[in-house]
Every structure is written in C-alpha cells, then in structure tokens.
Amino acid sequence: xxxxxxxxxxxxxxxxxxxxxxxxxxxxxxxxxxxxxxxxxxxxxxxxxxxxxxxxxxxxxxxxxxxxxxxxxxxxxxxxxxxxxxxxxxxxxxxxxxxxxxxxxxxxxxxxxxxxxxxxxxxxxxxxxxxxxxxxxxxxxxxxxxxxxxxxxxxxxxxxxxxxxxxxxxxxxxxxxxxxxxxxxxxxxxxxxxxxxxxxxxxxxxxxxxxxxxxxxxxxxxxxxxxxxxxxxxxxxxxxxxxxxxxxxxxxxxxxxxxxxxxxxxxxxxxxxxxxxxxxxxxxxxxxxxxxxxxxxxx
Amino acid sequence: xxxxxxxxxxxxxxxxxxxxxxxxxxxxxxxxxxxxxxxxxxxxxxxxxxxxxxxxxxxxxxxxxxxxxxxxxxxxxxxxxxxxxxxxxxxxxxxxxxxxxxxxxxxxxxxxxxxxxxxxxxxxxxxxxxxxxxxxxxxxxxxxxxxxxxxxxxxxxxxxxxxxxxxxxxxxxxxxxxxxxxxxxxxxxxxxxxxxxxxxxxxxxxxxxxxxxxxxxxxxxxxxxxxxxxxxxxxxxxxxxxxxxxxxxxxxxxxxxxxxxxxxxxxxxxxx
Numbered sequence: 001x002x003x004x005x006x007x008x009x010x011x012x013x014x015x016x017x018x019x020x021x022x023x024x025x026x027x028x029x030x031x032x033x034x035x036x037x038x039x040x041x042x043x044x045x046x047x048x049x050x051x052x053x054x055x056x057x058x059x060x061x062x063x064x065x066x067x068x069x070x071x072x073x074x075x076x077x078x079x080x081x082x083x084x085x086x087x088x089x090x091x092x093x094x095x096x097x098x099x100x101x102x103x104x105x106x107x108x109x110x111x112x113x114x115x116x117x118x119x120x121x122x123x124x125x126x127x128x129x130x131x132x133x134x135x136x137x138x139x140x141x142x143x144x145x146x147x148x149x150x151x152x153x154x155x156x157x158x159x160x161x162x163x164x165x166x167x168x169x170x171x172x173x174x175x176x177x178x179x180x181x182x183x184x185x186x187x188x189x190x191x192x193x194x195x196x197x198x199x200x201x202x203x204x205x206x207x208x209x210x211x212x213x214x215x216x217x218x219x220x221x222x223x224x225x226x227x228x229x230x231x232x233x234x235x236x237x238x239x240x241x242x243x244x245x246x247x248x249x250x251x252x253x254x255x256x257x258x259x260x261x262x263x264x265x266x267x268x269x270x271x272x273x274x275x276x277x278x279x280x281x282x283x284x285x286x287x288x289x290x291x292x293x294x295x296x297x298x299x
Numbered sequence: 300x301x302x303x304x305x306x307x308x309x310x311x312x313x314x315x316x317x318x319x320x321x322x323x324x325x326x327x328x329x330x331x332x333x334x335x336x337x338x339x340x341x342x343x344x345x346x347x348x349x350x351x352x353x354x355x356x357x358x359x360x361x362x363x364x365x366x367x368x369x370x371x372x373x374x375x376x377x378x379x380x381x382x383x384x385x386x387x388x389x390x391x392x393x394x395x396x397x398x399x400x401x402x403x404x405x406x407x408x409x410x411x412x413x414x415x416x417x418x419x420x421x422x423x424x425x426x427x428x429x430x431x432x433x434x435x436x437x438x439x440x441x442x443x444x445x446x447x448x449x450x451x452x453x454x455x456x457x458x459x460x461x462x463x464x465x466x467x468x469x470x471x472x473x474x475x476x477x478x479x480x481x482x483x484x485x486x487x488x489x490x491x492x493x494x495x496x497x498x499x500x501x502x503x504x505x506x507x508x509x510x511x512x513x514x515x516x517x518x519x520x521x522x523x524x525x526x527x528x529x530x531x532x533x534x535x536x537x538x539x540x541x542x543x544x545x546x547x548x549x550x551x552x553x554x555x556x557x558x559x560x561x562x563x564x565x566x567x568x569x570x571x
Binding site: 047050051052053070073074076078080081082083084085086088089093097098100101102141 | 570
C-alpha cells in the first residue's frame with residue numbers, strides 16, 4: 001500500500017477544469033516535488049488530498065482511506081503556503097496546541113522546536129517572529145508525530161540559503177524514517193538534488209512524473225559544452241567542431257545526451273589545442289520550462 | 300477533546316489580546332455607575348435597592364452584552380481564514396463543529412466572567428450602602444442568566460457573519476450594523492409603527508409577537524420589575540400568552556440555539 005494514491009482525479013469549477021485526470025502515487029520514504037505555474041492546479045490538488053475540496057471525479061487515498069476521514073487526517077502533516085498563526089501566542093504555546101490536537105506529548109513538541117532551531121525564541125510571541133521563523137513553526141507542526149504523508153506547500157519561501165539547507169536535512173530525516181513527502185516549490189534549483197521524483201503540472205494536467213535523469217533523457221534537451229582553447233587555435237577548433245567562437249579563447253557548442261561521448265572523443269583528438277572543457281546538462285529550470293510549455297509528456 | 304483544546308487556546312488568546320480585561324472593565328465600570336445612579340432613588344421609593352440596581356444595569360446590559368458578544372465573535376472564523384489557520388486546523392483531526400463549539404465555550408466564559416464581575420461589584424456596592432439585611436438577590440441572579448442567554452444569541456450571530464463574509468474587516472462592520480439594527484433601530488421602528496397605528500390591529504395582534512421575538516426586548520421585559528412589564532403590556536392592550544414570562548423565556552432561550560445552529564450551517568459550507 002502506498003501512502004498517497006491519486007487516481008484519475010479531476011476537479012472542475014463550472015466549465016473550468018482546474019485539475020484534469022491526474023494520477024500518481026507517493027510511496028513511503030519517497031520525496032516527490034510537485035511543480036507548476038501559478039494556477040496549474042497544485043494547490044487545488046493538495047486541498048483535495050487534505051479533504052478540504054471535494055473531487056469532481058476520480059479518487060484519492062491517503063493510507064488507503066478517503067481524504068478528510070479521521071485516519072487520513074491523522075496520517076497527514078501539512079504546511080500551508082502562507083500561514084500566520086496566532087500572533088498573541090508564543091511559538092511554544094502554539095506548537096503545544098497542535099501537539100495536543102494530534103495526540104503527541106508536549107515534550108516531543110519542545111524537541112521539535114529545538115530541531116527546527118527555534119529553541120532560543122520559543123517563549124517569544126509569534127508576532128515578533130521573522131517570516132523564516134514562522135515558516136519553522138509551520139514545519140515543526142507539519143512533522144509533529146512523524147506523519148505518514150507530509151504535504152509541504154512552498155515550504156522554503158522566505159527562508160535564507162542556510163535555513164533552506166537545514167530544511168532539506170529535516171525533510172531527508174523525515175523520509176528516511178518512512179514518511180512520504182510531497183512538496184511544491186518554485187525554487188527549482190534547490191530541488192534537483194533533494195527529491196527522488198519530479199511531478200510537473202501544467203493547465204491542470206500532469207505532464208511529467210519521473211526522476212531527473214529520465215526527464216533529461218526524454219526532454220531531449222541539448223547539453224551545452226564550453227571549450228577553452230589556446231588562443232591561436234580558437235578559430236580552427238570552432239570550425240572543426242561546428243561551434244560558435246565567443247571570445248579569443250572560448251568556443252561554445254551544444255550536443256544531445258546520446259551524442260555526449262562521441263563529442264568528448266572528438267574533443268580528445270584535438271589534443272593540446274584544448275585546455276579545458278565544461279559540460280552543463282540542462283538545469284531543472286530549463287527542463288521545467290520546456291516540459292510545462294510544450295505538449296511533451298514524461299511519465 | 301478537540302473542542303476542549305480549541306477552547307483552551309481561545310481563552311489564552313482572549314486573555315493575551317486583552318479581550319477579557321476590556322470586557323471586565325466595561326461591564327464593571329457601567330454596572331457601578333448605574334448602581335450609584337439608581338441608588339439615589341432607591342431609598343425614597345422604599346424599593347429593594349438590589350432590584351433597583353438590577354433594573355438600572357438591565358438598561359445598559361441590553362446594549363453592552365450584545366456588543367461585547369459580537370466583538371468577541373466577529374473574528375472567529377474570518378480571522379482564521381485570513382491567517383490561513385482554518386485550512387490547517389481542518390487538516391488536523393478536528394471537525395468544524397468542534398472548532399465552533401470550542402470557540403463558543405471560550406467566548407461564553409469570557410462574557411460570563413465579565414458580567415459576573417460587574418454584578419458582583421454592584422452587589423458589594425449596594426451591601427456597603429444598605430447592609431445585607433432585606434436584600435433580594437433574585438433579580439440579580441435572573442439578570443445574570445438572562446444576560447448569558449442574550450450574549451449567547453449574539454455570539455452565534457457573530458460567528459454566522461464571520462463565516463459568511465470571510466474578511467475580518469468586513470465582518471466587524473457588518474456586526475456593528477446588526478447590533479445597531481437589532482438593539483437600537485428595532486425598538487425605534489416598533490415605536491414608530493405603534494404611533495402610526497394608533498391602537499389598531501398591529502398594536503393588538505402583531506406587536507406583542509414582534510416585541511417578544513427580539514431577544515433584546517425579551518431580555519429587557521424579563522428583567523424589568525413586574526410593575527413595569529404590566530404597565531407596558533396592559534397599557535398597550537397587549538396582554539396575552541405571548542408576552543407572558545413563558546413567551547419571553549422561549550424567545551430568550553430559543554434564539555441562542557437558532558443562532559448557533561445557523562452559524563454552524565454557514566460554517567459547514569465554508570471552503571477554507
């Protein structure tokens with residue numbers, strides 16, 4: 001049994017189809033990134049998983065149970081996109097409240113405050129917290145009681161780079177302990193190395209659902225190659241490889257994934273003329289742009 | 300259990316946001332002032348001083364209790380929607396009924412505490428002026444419980460508004476208008492129609508129902524000394540079962556149930 005199973009789920013508001021025939025699963029310990037433009041249907045999908053919005057058709061199962069059912073709710077940890085909490089309460093009071101609702105001991109809540117780096121500010125009013133600190137309270141409540149499924153909506157917005165790093169460490173601990181993690185984000189570069197699978201939604205449809213290597217292969221986006229030559233040979237190298245000369249030393253060209261080794265072999269034959277080579281595979285951002293704007297489907 | 304935790308947190312929030320202090324100070328201040336003002340006439344008329352105090356406080360409570368209740372309630376759901384905590388709360392194993400019940404009990408306790416402190420201070424003042432002998436506590440006890448019923452009605456109205464308009468700013472405006480209409484304008488328009496009707500069908504047939512149907516008026520009539528009620532109803536030739544104590548009690552105790560049920564029905568439809 002997977003922790004989250006979405007089958008042929010659609011949601012329409014009148015004539016508008018916000019989510020259209022989406023199916024995918026998140027297994028225990030798996031970290032899946034959900035990407036998409038604003039209005040692509042990510043938030044609606046998350047709300048349906050939570051049982052806040054009824055489905056028009058299809059089905060969603062959380063630990064084998066219907067969204068919004070008592071067992072489904074007990075299994076989910078949720079971090080909303082923007083949550084403000086009660087400014088009049090301290091971080092500790094707020095988290096203790098959530099712990100009681102989840103039936104988790106308040107000692108565990110205190111441990112979590114320490115884990116997310118809020119121990120020093122735990123007794124201050126949330127009103128005085130920075131956005132990053134509030135986001136940490138949000139994360140702490142989402143992972144209270146080790147949920148089977150963590151739904152994290154834009155979890156790193158408002159966090160500085162160090163905090164983001166700490167955040168993904170916590171997500172990793174969570175998934176290592178068996179939690180299925182579904183997180184949506186706009187910060188694409190940080191997701192590349194930190195998720196197991198990437199699901200992309202576009203205009204309500206799921207257009208991609210695969211790991212990064214598969215996405216790269218199927219999107220067939222060229223790898224960019226930057227060659228540094230000795231200055232006297234730059235024109236010859238450019239002509240030989242069919243690349244473009246950028247300045248007195250550098251030639252740039254592109255090649256597809258399956259031509260990568262052939263290209264490297266040809267570069268090797270040029271010997272002393274070449275002093276350095278830099279290969280950049282398409283970034284997740286470029287992949288995302290291509291997949292979400294074309295009719296390509298990668299599953 | 301969920302409702303209990305919600306109540307606990309709402310009580311803490313009400314204390315932190317100074318709602319408790321504000322409500323207690325308002326009720327105490329006005330109760331004491333009116334007791335002092337009413338006391339001036341008590342001695343010469345030979346009426347029980349606590350009854351006089353209760354009557355004076357009634358004229359104030361009929362405005363103040365609904366106002367405090369609406370102010371406690373208007374943010375309850377709209378505020379959660381705005382902060383994004385409603386979606387979060389509903390992701391927890393917590394039903395809407397539990398959320399509403401928890402908030403209601405907390406706000407009800409705040410209101411009850413404020414009314415109790417106000418009445419207790421008034422009682423102490425009367426005792427210090429007249430001594431303990433021959434005091435009748437019944438009007439005070441009646442005032443306390445009827446105030447709570449009146450407050451509960453307006454808490455329910457406040458939640459219903461809060462859930463329908465979704466924005467705290469708009470909700471606060473709407474509850475003030477509702478307060479003005481139900482507590483002030485309702486009576487004025489009844490009076491206007493009475494004058495225009497000049498003892499016709501409206502005065503004899505419909506007026507008692509209209510009077511009793513408004514919980515604020517039912518509250519006022521229940522807490523006025525019998526003489527006043529008799530004068531009001533018989534003078535208008537409107538005696539009948541509806542304006543009797545039972546009719547008033549049904550109105551006063553029925554409205555809290557209706558308004559809270561209404562709030563729950565509206566809240567149930569809210570998509571966070």
